Amino acid sequence: MASETSMKEPALAAALRDLLGDRLSLSRAVREHHGKDESWHRPALPDMVVFPRTTEEVQQIVRLCAEHDTPITPFGAGTSLEGHVIPARGGVSMDMMQMNAVLEVNAEDLDCRVQPGVTRKQLNEYLRDTGLFFPIDPGADASIGGMTATRASGTNAVRYGTMRENVLALTVVLADGRIIRTAHRARKSSAGYDLTRLFVGSEGTLGIITEISLRLYGIPEAVSAAVVSFPDLEGAVNAVITTIQMGIPVARIELLDEVQMDACNRYSGMDYPVQPTLFLEFHGSEAGVKEQAETVGDICREFGAGDFRWTDRPEERSKLWAARHDAAYAALSLRPGAKAWATDVCVPISRLAECILETKADIAASNMLAPLVGHVGDGNFHLVFVLDPDNPEEVAEANRLNDRLVNRALAMDGTCTGEHGIGTGKMKFLQAEHGEALSVMRDLKKALDPRNLLNPGKIIDL
Numbered sequence: 001m002a003s004e005t006s007m008k009e010p011a012l013a014a015a016l017r018d019l020l021g022d023r024l025s026l027s028r029a030v031r032e033h034h035g036k037d038e039s040w041h042r043p044a045l046p047d048m049v050v051f052p053r054t055t056e057e058v059q060q061i062v063r064l065c066a067e068h069d070t071p072i073t074p075f076g077a078g079t080s081l082e083g084h085v086i087p088a089r090g091g092v093s094m095d096m097m098q099m100n101a102v103l104e105v106n107a108e109d110l111d112c113r114v115q116p117g118v119t120r121k122q123l124n125e126y127l128r129d130t131g132l133f134f135p136i137d138p139g140a141d142a143s144i145g146g147m148t149a150t151r152a153s154g155t156n157a158v159r160y161g162t163m164r165e166n167v168l169a170l171t172v173v174l175a176d177g178r179i180i181r182t183a184h185r186a187r188k189s190s191a192g193y194d195l196t197r198l199f200v201g202s203e204g205t206l207g208i209i210t211e212i213s214l215r216l217y218g219i220p221e222a223v224s225a226a227v228v229s230f231p232d233l234e235g236a237v238n239a240v241i242t243t244i245q246m247g248i249p250v251a252r253i254e255l256l257d258e259v260q261m262d263a264c265n266r267y268s269g270m271d272y273p274v275q276p277t278l279f280l281e282f283h284g285s286e287a288g289v290k291e292q293a294e295t296v297g298d299i300c301r302e303f304g305a306g307d308f309r310w311t312d313r314p315e316e317r318s319k320l321w322a323a324r325h326d327a328a329y330a331a332l333s334l335r336p337g338a339k340a341w342a343t344d345v346c347v348p349i350s351r352l353a354e355c356i357l358e359t360k361a362d363i364a365a366s367n368m369l370a371p372l373v374g375h376v377g378d379g380n381f382h383l384v385f386v387l388d389p390d391n392p393e394e395v396a397e398a399n400r401l402n403d404r405l406v407n408r409a410l411a412m413d414g415t416c417t418g419e420h421g422i423g424t425g426k427m428k429f430l431q432a433e434h435g436e437a438l439s440v441m442r443d444l445k446k447a448l449d450p451r452n453l454l455n456p457g458k459i460i461d462l
Helices: 011-023 028-033 055-067 120-130 144-149 195-199 233-245 258-268 286-302 314-325 327-333 349-364 392-411 427-434 437-448
Strands: 048-050 072-075 092-095 102-106 111-114 167-173 179-181 208-215 222-229 252-256 277-284 309-311 339-346 372-375 380-387
Touching (some): 028 048, 072 208, 102 120, 111 120, 144 208, 222 314, 233 277, 233 349, 252 258, 252 314, 258 372, 277 286, 277 314, 314 327, 339 392, 349 380, 349 392
Parallel strands (some): 048 092, 072 092
Antiparallel strands (some): 102 111, 111 208, 222 277
C-alpha cells in the first residue's frame, strides 16, 4: 500500500508513515476506493488512507490528526447507504478492516468481543461449532463496527432486535485520544450514563469504535421458511400487522411488492407469482415452528393469500434469502446502466398499511421506477429509486418522492430512517423529527469533538 506519488509527504503523512509503514497509502486508487460507499452520493477523496490494527494505533493516529487539525472518517466494508464513509472534507480515511480478530467468546454467558473489522459472516463462521450465532443481518456482509456505528438491523430484527439491543459494551477512542470502555459484561447495570447506547448509531462522529461486545443466541433447533403471495399490497400488509399484534414470534417477515418480485424472479432465477409477496422464517422447536407456521398461514389466508410454499432445507432457505438480499441488484437489472438510490422509513405498525399504500400511489403517479421492499414486521420499509444520477429531472423527482415519503412517516409519528442512518443524505430531516432535541445532540458533538474532526459533515452540521 505504499505511496504512488512523488510529492514530498506533508508532516502528518510522514508521522503516520513512521507509525504504520506501508499501512499508510497515498495511492489515488486506494483513496478513490475509500471516497465512496454504495449510496448515490457523490464521491470525495481523502488525502490519505490508514490501516490500523490495534486500539493503541487508532489512539496514536487520532492524536496525530488532532495535532495537524485533520479530519478522520472511519471506513469499514463500504456498504453504507447515506454517505456515511465519504470523507466530505478530505483528511484521513481510517480503514478498520485489518482490525478483524474475534477476541473472545464466552459461550456460557452468550456473548463475545470482536474488533470492528470482523464481518457478520466471519463471526458466524467462527461461532459455527459453538452452537451459537449472531442474528443481526442487514443483507450486506457489513463489518460489525459499521453495523454498530449505524445502529443496523435487517431481516431478523423483528425477533432479535437491532444493534441497539445486541451491543453490550464498546471500547472507543475519543477525539482527544482517550480510550474508554463503556460497560462491562453484566447483562444489566444502573451505573451512570448509558454511554454504550450513545455511541451505537453515532456514525463515527463522537468517537472511533475499536472493540464491540455482542449478545449471542443459541442456534434454533428447527428453522422453516415460507413464501406466500397476495392479490394486493393491503392484504399482505394487514396479514403482517395481525401476525405481530397476535405476538407470534416470527423470526423474519419481509415484504416485496410486485415490481420487486418481477425483478427477483428475473435476477435470481425464481418463478414466484408477480404479486405482493411475503418471505417468512420461523425459529424454535419442531413443534413451535409448526404451530407458528400454521397460525400465520391461517392469518394470510384470511387476507386473500395464495398457497404457502414451504421449505426447511438449508440450501433452499439460503437461496430464498440470497434473493431477498440481492433485491437492490435485482432492481438495477430492470434498467441496465442505472444507479440505485435506496431510502427507508419506519412507522408504528398500525400505520404501516396506510404509509405503504400512499407511497405506492405516489410512485404510480410518477415516472420513477422504484421497487418497494421492507422489514415490515417492525414497520420498516425501503424504496429503491432506479435512476440516472446525471439526469437532473430524475434526481429532482426522486428527491420529491423521498421528501414526501419521509414527511409522511414523520406525520405518522415515525422516523426518517429505520436502519440506513443519517450520514449526509438525511440530515435535512433531523430538525423536523427531533425538534429541540437536535440542539442537545449538537451540544454532545461539541463536548466530545469540539474541533469537529471526527467524520465532519455527518448527522450534525457544525
